[in-house]
Structures are given as C-alpha cells and as structure tokens.
Amino acid sequence: MLAANFLLPWVFAVAVTALPSHSVLYARDDSISSNDDPLVFDAAGFPDPMNLGQTLAGLQSFVSLHPVDLGVIKGPLSAALKAIGLSAVADDITTAANRLKLAAVIPRSGKQVEVNIDGCNKQLATVGPTSGSPDLGMALKNVSLGTCDGSNLTTGTVQLGSSDKRNFQFSVFNSPDSGFGVISDVDDTVKITNVLDKIEALKATLFEGPQPVAGMPQLYASLTKSLHNPAFFYISGSPFQLYPFLHDFIGTTYSASRGPIFLQNLTLIDIPALIDFTKVDGIQVYKDQMIDRIRGMYPHKKYLMIGDSTQRDPESYGDAFRKYGGDTISCIWIRLVDGANNTDARFAAAFQGVPQNRIQLYNDAQIPALQNVNVSGGRCTL
Numbered sequence: 001m002l003a004a005n006f007l008l009p010w011v012f013a014v015a016v017t018a019l020p021s022h023s024v025l026y027a028r029d030d031s032i033s034s035n036d037d038p039l040v041f042d043a044a045g046f047p048d049p050m051n052l053g054q055t056l057a058g059l060q061s062f063v064s065l066h067p068v069d070l071g072v073i074k075g076p077l078s079a080a081l082k083a084i085g086l087s088a089v090a091d092d093i094t095t096a097a098n099r100l101k102l103a104a105v106i107p108r109s110g111k112q113v114e115v116n117i118d119g120c121n122k123q124l125a126t127v128g129p130t131s132g133s134p135d136l137g138m139a140l141k142n143v144s145l146g147t148c149d150g151s152n153l154t155t156g157t158v159q160l161g162s163s164d165k166r167n168f169q170f171s172v173f174n175s176p177d178s179g180f181g182v183i184s185d186v187d188d189t190v191k192i193t194n195v196l197d198k199i200e201a202l203k204a205t206l207f208e209g210p211q212p213v214a215g216m217p218q219l220y221a222s223l224t225k226s227l228h229n230p231a232f233f234y235i236s237g238s239p240f241q242l243y244p245f246l247h248d249f250i251g252t253t254y255s256a257s258r259g260p261i262f263l264q265n266l267t268l269i270d271i272p273a274l275i276d277f278t279k280v281d282g283i284q285v286y287k288d289q290m291i292d293r294i295r296g297m298y299p300h301k302k303y304l305m306i307g308d309s310t311q312r313d314p315e316s317y318g319d320a321f322r323k324y325g326g327d328t329i330s331c332i333w334i335r336l337v338d339g340a341n342n343t344d345a346r347f348a349a350a351f352q353g354v355p356q357n358r359i360q361l362y363n364d365a366q367i368p369a370l371q372n373v374n375v376s377g378g379r380c381t382l
C-alpha cells in the first residue's frame, strides 16, 4: 500500500529546516517564468455533465522554484537513514534525493499554468489557484477541453514564454461514463514495497529499482482486452512528492494499463498533517475520498477494485461497496501479503454486506488465473 507514509514525515521534517522561508518567494506575476518548474499531473478526462459531447479534465498542477538544490536534502537524508540503521552509499543517497526531489523544492504560490491539449477544440486551458487562496503551489480544477476527437489518450503541454524552450507534458486519459474502471492500489498491489518492513520499504522506495508484483503487468494488460479498454486509476497514500518515481514506474512497467495516479497532497510546511497521515485511519478516509472523486467523474461506470491486505484496502473497498452498491462496485480483488492481518475476522468485518461471490482474495500463485475470470460477464472469483 503506502510505503512512504511513515517514512516521509521525518525526511520532510529534516528537509524543511534546511530551506529558506517561502514567503519571500511568493510570486507577484502569476505566469510561468523560467524560474518556475510547472508539473501537471496526468489526469482523467470525463464527459461534462452540463455540456453534452464535451470533455472535462480534473487537472492538478504543482509549481515550484527552478532550479532544485538537491544538496539541501542529501546530508539530512543520509543522517536520518543512518539513525535508523540503514547505511547508504553515496549513490543510494543520490538516487533517494532524486526520487524525493519534490520534497526539496520551494513551492511557488499563486501561479496560473496555461496548457494546450492536443485533439480537443478548446485547446487552451488554465489551471491555477483562485485569487487570494493560499495554495502552496498546488491547484486542482475541472477544466473544459471542449470537444475532443474521441481518442482515449491526449497529450497536454504547458504553455511557456516564447524564449523558454523547455517542454513540460502530461497525459489526459479520456474515458466515457460507461463500461469498466479499474481502481488499483500501488504499493504491494502492483509494486513490491514490503510496507510491513520499514527497512525493506525504505530501500524499495528510495534506492532500488522498482519491482512489479510478478504477473500483475500481464494481468492488467489482459484486463484492457477482457474489459474492453477500461479506465485505470491508481490510488496510493504516498505523498505526491513520489509522483515522478511512481509515474515512471507505471508508465514503463504497466504501459498497457496507464492511468492517472492519485497521491496525497502532503506539503513541506504542513508537518502536523504529514504526521497525521501516518495513521491508518487517515489513509482509509483519503482512499474513500479518491474513490468518491472517481465515481463523481464517472457515475455510470462499473468498477473492479484491486488492492492488498497490508493496510486498509479491504476496509476502503468494503466502504465503497456499501456506499455505491453492487451495480457500481462489481468486484473486489485483494492480494494476501504474508505478515499482514489475513484473518477471517478481518475480512468479515471489512466486507460486511458484500456478497462472497464479489470478493476474491488471492495469493501470488493465483495471479495468472485471474486473467480467466469473466468480470465483464458478471463473475469475480476463481
């Protein structure tokens, strides 16, 4: 599930002390300059409920000061890792600092990001905070793309000043409000993180090349066929600072089943909230909210929910079933992870009110066989 929840707070707590005050850097000019790095997260494109035939996209942007000084996190990171008994060579620290780059940046508040969307007639859209609201560099907005050409994937490009030759792109995954959606967890569902072992999870998150759970890329690729190009949504409790790392991983290892990745908005200066997110309860509430957000965009899709037993996926998916019912939540698949609470009592509580034939708990040896479950034909189990 969410590796980074428990490890990021101290990393950020250390990093923040090394940073200059943000307030002096708040921009007066709200356009993107060469001093800014705009990140626009891959987004879901969905039918505009108010305008038939038009597409909306829930665009989220994060703007920070360019360039990034990785030096500010290397020292504290190395010391903090040593303190918990994880010795790291210089290369590991460089890898870790790169993965956590967004934890070292200085957010730029008040910026408006103009984007161009290929294949849609209303090409120019702006995402940014509404004036006067403190935003810590992060903004989320439904923007209208007008009429799009019907393709399921469109590319957005951030508009820059004429002398700025950099290129910042993102994807919009368009999907109709029908058919299937696959809502997937990340850590220990599609990627091996070992969240139950702090040292192993730190290594997997910060140093090592990310490894898929064996068989899952093939399973997800097969779902694109059996569910007729479903929309994939990845929800992780990890902070958005890990977005570049997770985005690369999903984009390469799950290239047939790409989709937007929803991560938590944890900010550098919001230490109490960061610490709060280490609580399992916070994770469940957050996941429930993201499921609501997806359902809000696509109220008529059916969903296959895939997660694991390490933290709160069963509870969260059970909540979704009880809230939206079996016509919306078709099936729930949960990977049984060794060392997690895999007791009957846990699943009985999590899935109260969910019919047994909607739930498949699976071990790793059963992953290939999941390809044969006829989910679109109404089945969920092996």
Ligand SMILES: *[C@@H]1O[C@H](CO)[C@@H](O)[C@H](O)[C@H]1NC(C)=O
Pocket (backbone or CB within 6 Å): 135, 138, 139, 140, 263, 264, 265
């Ligand atoms: C992230 O931040 C944006 C902008 O402040 C906000 O609108 C959005 O609801 C936040 N998302 C989550 C998951 O908290």
Ligand SMILES: *[C@@H]1O[C@H](CO)[C@@H](O)[C@H](O)[C@H]1NC(C)=O
Pocket (backbone or CB within 6 Å): 152, 153, 173, 224, 229, 230, 231, 256, 257, 258
């Ligand atoms: C988009 O559609 C093409 C065929 O038109 C298909 O091959 C591809 O898998 C689809 N991608 C997604 C994410 O649905």
Ligand SMILES: *[C@@H]1O[C@H](CO)[C@@H](O)[C@H](O)[C@H]1NC(C)=O
Pocket (backbone or CB within 6 Å): 049, 058, 140, 141, 142, 293, 296, 297
């Ligand atoms: C975006 O649109 C969806 C679907 O209409 C809605 O559920 C959601 O609340 C909207 N989000 C924002 C930030 O306006």
Ligand SMILES: *[C@@H]1O[C@H](CO)[C@@H](O)[C@H](O)[C@H]1NC(C)=O
Pocket (backbone or CB within 6 Å): 341, 343, 345, 346, 347, 349
């Ligand atoms: C497993 O979960 C159940 C239900 O929440 C709980 O009663 C039990 O104490 C848990 N067992 C362990 C070993 O955590």
Ligand SMILES: *[C@@H]1O[C@H](CO)[C@@H](O)[C@H](O)[C@H]1NC(C)=O
Pocket (backbone or CB within 6 Å): 374, 376, 377, 378
């Ligand atoms: C899945 O079930 C449906 C409905 O029963 C059926 O029409 C379809 O042929 C089945 N697909 C496969 C691959 O068995």
